[in-house]
Amino acid sequence: MLTTDIILTWIHDFDKKISEKKDYLSELDTPIGDGDHGNNLARGAEAIEAALNKETPADATAALRAIAMALVSKVGGASGALYGTAFLEMAKTSRDTTKTADLLAAGLAGLQKRGGATTGEKTMIDVWAPVVTATKGGQLTQKIIDDAVAATKPMRATKGRASYVGDSSIGHLDPGAVSSGYLFTSLLEAGGAK
Amino acid sequence: MLTTDIILTWIHDFDKKISEKKDYLSELDTPIGDGDHGNNLARGAEAIEAALNKETPADATAALRAIAMALVSKVGGASGALYGTAFLEMAKTSRDTTKTADLLAAGLAGLQKRGGATTGEKTMIDVWAPVVTATKGGQLTQKIIDDAVAATKPMRATKGRASYVGDSSIGHLDPGAVSSGYLFTSLLEAGGAK
């Protein structure tokens, strides 16, 4: 269940992880992308913190929307549009339900609509999809997340910048998958996965 | 005495020295100039060889003029104007005399008029002037040339590019002095100094 409190704990922790892993994420983005994923998300994390500090959200919808708007207006790049869209869809759905699985499923649907990718294309979808499935079964574990992230390594990218390097994308983790992994680890730790 | 034969022997040898010392001359020009003196003169040496190969000069005046024109039209930079002017003045004077001392004196006068420098300013003048004096006395030796070249090392440049570096010009040989040293060594070796 995603209460306002859980959302805030979740996201604060995610922001912390992002700022810690900023350089690592950009490094991951270097061989198969343009080396900015960590910087992009760090701008987003800062903007989320600023937005949440400025005004405590009244409810889950307000919280999710504030997060979405910070991401949409400060991140840019592919990940800004994608994470922004996912949180915007979660915000919309949160008016009807607080069930984590439903909210994440709405986020995933938004991601897929925005980016046109499906699983196996070496993107963040490859983490979101198994996480949504596991959450629906009430079974999300760190291992599921880690495995999903790790599974992007042998994949060949066919979407996003990484697709430009073709076969050379094989053997590298997808940066967006790794950052999504952090998102769901934070969710798990915040107790929001059930 | 500068006969046509001596002039040709002299200059062929000078051209050879220049092409051998091209990199060294440019290196000398690096700390206190713009690093092109060797390349400049190498262009001149090639042009002289081409001109003399194309047409054997009828007399000393023709030889000196051919050398001057090659230098004027192919070297550029300060040294092109200076060496070019010096040989042009020698060519003019050679209509009246073949005495080496008189010809070199005319060359030196041209240099001084063109560049406005006098001795002690760390330029090629600091080699030409003592060489002219020694030649007048029939006494030019390799030691006189070497000493004149070496004497530019402790000088502070007040003309040419080297003047821009001020005191830092002290402790470096002047590239134009070194190349003029080669010119007079070749002259000596060609038997033209008497």
Place this chain on the structure above:
Amino acid sequence: MKKIMNDPKNIVAEMVEGMVRAYPQFVERLPETEALVRSDKSSMTGKVGLISGGGSGHEPTHAGFIGEGMLSAAVCGQVFTSPTPDQIYAAIKAADQGKGVFMVIKNYSGDVMNFDMAKDMADLDGIEVKSITVDDDIAVENSTFTQGRRGVAGTIFMHKILGAAADQGASLTELETLAKKVLPNIKTIAVALSGATVPEVGKPGFTLADDELEYGVGIHGEPGYRKEKMRPSKDLVKELLGKLKAAFNYQAGDKFAVLVNGMGATPLMEQFVFMRDVLNQLKDEGVNVAFTKVGNYMTSLDMAGVSLTLFKLTDDSWLDNLNYPVNTIAWTQK
């Protein structure tokens, strides 16, 4: 890394400030954005707005092409990062004169998605928006297994052609038709001698050995298709024109515009030598070159290298559009 900057986080904001203050006759900043709009509003009246944008680091692209006869507005994203939809939306609003707005997008997933989101926002306002996604970089296979080809230096030809058409009163639909017709006729390929350093990253995106070059590198340092030992300009031209020839399957008598574009750190001297070699080979092949341009137009920060764009002039009016008067920071023509 040595760069003339203050805090790397503010480099885009400070660059934009420098631009608008140095060239107020050309560009104005939209409040609280890194989006710029044409200063001379009267030149926009009654015409379709033409906007572009993308990550920064490619200067003078895009803001340098704002002005009469070219772009109405441009959006400067963070370095090598596509701008956010709110800023693109601001540019759309500023460019709209009631005739709709046409967007020139470079084909990167981030750009495409963010421009799409901005279009969605403008739709709500009733502003009609159409777009073209430029994908001129033939270094990448255009297969269903990739995001498609990247948009690179050829984009400036698209700006020029559409800018001239918009200035002459073309409608939004006419611009779309023109853009679609022009698109497959613009193709580009690059050779890099060194990587670019993103200010916030602090080290080059890739490195090459002292005697090494890489063919097919993208404008964000995306890897190319082959590395090899440094070679003379003529050989580089042979390699790149070979790829372009294969892509166009061009024949003697075909007519082209040619752009030699410096990547940022390559002196004009080298670009002109390269252009000479390009023109020599095209002449040998009987190709007719009707328009030429040399310079730093679509750069990649401090990358050394050049890109070569051929634009096949299958329609005579396109040459008129290239020669149409224009007045911007980076491209001014009587």
Place this chain on the structure above:
Amino acid sequence: MKKIMNDPKNIVAEMVEGMVRAYPQFVERLPETEALVRSDKSSMTGKVGLISGGGSGHEPTHAGFIGEGMLSAAVCGQVFTSPTPDQIYAAIKAADQGKGVFMVIKNYSGDVMNFDMAKDMADLDGIEVKSITVDDDIAVENSTFTQGRRGVAGTIFMHKILGAAADQGASLTELETLAKKVLPNIKTIAVALSGATVPEVGKPGFTLADDELEYGVGIHGEPGYRKEKMRPSKDLVKELLGKLKAAFNYQAGDKFAVLVNGMGATPLMEQFVFMRDVLNQLKDEGVNVAFTKVGNYMTSLDMAGVSLTLFKLTDDSWLDNLNYPVNTIAWTQK
């Protein structure tokens, strides 16, 4: 050294060939020289010819400024080496329309001597020739112990001012008077982040450490007045404007044109950040900036760095001359 070139010995000749073939609407080559003349001869008729030149490696200077409203002809010497008198003489003859020729020389002993020799040749033909020797680089003490100050980026302001005057029919004597009046009002100073590599030499003229800069470097890599650790743009501006302020002794209310000039390898992004910081400091000091320009105009091959030129507009007509329409490869203005 990695450069896009063929034989380094031919780099200038091949560059010139690239220029004239890429931009035939602007420049033509004088037979058997590396001297270029304006293509549009009719724009020269009845006017005093304006020529310039010097070593190559500073592109787009000088040939990039040939065209209506600016230079009539320009001479491209070998890299960093002043051109030979015969070539300058050819440019004089091509520029002369019976009204005489004015030469803009940068103050280097080689340039001064070779232009002097060319003038001597033209004298024999009865062509009247006058000249100005630009010495705007305040990094060097202007004492009797030096060749005097070097001519650097401020030279392009001299070209612009004289070009506008010549185009409006100024006589040779009027140009000389104007040039002399303008000269002391143009001052420049640079900061380098890396040295330039002359193609034939193959290694940089000087090197700086990874975190080091040098103030006062010349456009051929002549040593500057101080090295120090890399600092933020604002601090560089403070240092360079400090020197310019001392040189001009400028006051609140004084009016200036400002040129931020990239040395070749420095991205426009950094140049615009630097310009922002310049304009901020000048604003704080109450100085009035009436004209601004940012870009690679007087480069030093692949040197990284910028130079800052202030041109004190003590005469109102000078601003008109700066804004006067011009049509060249590198500076075009409606």
